[in-house]
Amino acid sequence: MRQITFLLAAVAIVAGVVALRTGAADAQAAPVFVTKIPPGYRDWRVISVAHEEANLNSFAVILGNDVAIKAYREGTLPFPNGTIIAALHYRHVASEENNKIFGQAQSFVAGAPTNIQFMVKDSREYASTGGWGFAHFNDGKPAEEAVLKTCFPCHQRNQDRDLVFTRYAP
């Protein structure tokens, strides 16, 4: 019984601290999304690459700003505030020109760009979505909220790695 009381007290304290730190931390808070493209992202360093089949048929290169790269290389979890992760998506297309040279169908390359997504870590500003601000841009324009609302429900299933899917490729 004492243990349970202690546990409940601890939970209450943690909840209190979270409420204090986030200002308005209730689960009902409206999510805040990122609507500006972080400058200079195309010059950031590589975290890894990815390829989605099924409906997406996409190729991604995942980049990180300096804070992100440092955290990845040092294995820091959760990611510190200031982390920004960018996923640049392209069509995953067969390269006819390469296949002709190779003499067989084997080569897939990045086709037309499709969208760019970002995750921006700020545990205060984005408290209602696990400390991450989500962003999705098509042709430089932010996607509508209905699209952005689909990010967090899926990413939050990955609690063990602070909601981030991509692992660092050495």
Next chain:
Amino acid sequence: MRQITFLLAAVAIVAGVVALRTGAADAQAAPVFVTKIPPGYRDWRVISVAHEEANLNSFAVILGNDVAIKAYREGTLPFPNGTIIAALHYRHVASEENNKIFGQAQSFVAGAPTNIQFMVKDSREYASTGGWGFAHFNDGKPAEEAVLKTCFPCHQRNQDRDLVFTRYAP
């Protein structure tokens, strides 16, 4: 007949110029390979990504040093001396952890690293292989010459783009 004579003369002039510029440019010259890993390459910027099926089953991220990125962005061909292009290869593997979260088999990620390849542009030093020095490292060790000798015969089929396969992904 005059056209043929002119053509032969032109070919002779081009051959002469090439011989002059490369110092020892005969087709019999032993190829020179790159045997040291260029420092800092993992921090270079992204050119694009690639995926090879067939025997390779590989995922690549292709990076460029500052000279390479500038040339790509400005569309400079041939690439200037000092250009270095790096291809970091990994196994192309299904991500069970991502698929579990997504609820379907769709996700492929970079698996174990397999090798790193470089192309180093120096039109004098690597004259016998089109101005490019080729390199291939497994676990940090240069591949044997038999492997390196396979690079140029394939790359030289891509004369239109200075022997480089990868196009820049915006």
